[in-house]
Amino acid sequence: MSEEVLQSIAKTLQLDEVETAHLFDLVRAGAGNARKKPARGRAARQVPENVQALMDAMIIAPAIVQDGHLDIGLAHHLPRRAADSSATS
Incomplete structure (x- = not known):
């Protein structure tokens, strides 16, 4: 997810600096653990x-x-x- 999108989400949710930093941390942590779903054939x-x-x-x-x-x-x-x-x- 791009930084611009995250900034827009933070702005829409009216997050403060600490909450915005936490949002970015969560996305970074999730991106490192992202896995493709197994094929369901x-x-x-x-x-x-x-x-x-x-x-x-x-x-x-x-x-x-x-x-x-x-x-x-x-x-x-x-x-x-x-x-x-x-x-x-």
């Missing part, structure tokens, strides 16, 4: 076999599998036949 979405087997066995309930980012890796909805039979009961 097809390999990242693979579901372990045991989880897949569990999902396959759940035939009367909707279910989803989410990763640590709350991305849905696997989902299935309540089968229509189960929904239809419960509506007529």
Whole structure:
């Protein structure tokens, strides 16, 4: 982030000199620790076999599998036949 942008942020937030210096320190510290996010391609979405087997066995309930980012890796909805039979009961 450029110095001009940081100065604009500090001015907009009406920061004093100490607060502005702290903002700059925070940005510098964060820039040193910046990492690229890992690619979230097809390999990242693979579901372990045991989880897949569990999902396959759940035939009367909707279910989803989410990763640590709350991305849905696997989902299935309540089968229509189960929904239809419960509506007529």
